[in-house]
Amino acid sequence: MGSLPDGDLAPARLRPEVPEDLQRIVHRALAKETQERYPDCRSFQSDLESWLSTQGKTVGLRQIKLHLAEFQQPLTPPASLEATTPSAPARFWQRTLNQRGAHARGAD
Structure with a gap:
């Protein structure tokens, strides 16, 4: 994973409607410093799945695609x-x- 070119592009600035705990996951995934990012995709996936389960959402490839569609708006x-x-x-x-x-x- 890479980082955004400028630390000032926090998820909250781009999508204020995204829940704070999900913003923390995104922030970690896009951290500027490598050691602050997820060490691997499985760790990232685990946090995303945990967040989805706290939202009462079913976790699976099809369901994740549907849930992500909720946040897809023109950038x-x-x-x-x-x-x-x-x-x-x-x-x-x-x-x-x-x-x-x-x-x-x-x-x-």
């Missing part, structure tokens, strides 16, 4: 990233939005 960069000279976070968002557009068009 737009925060207004603070719209600058005349693109910063690293602005370039990150532009790449992300371009990739999502290409993926939606089937241009993988």
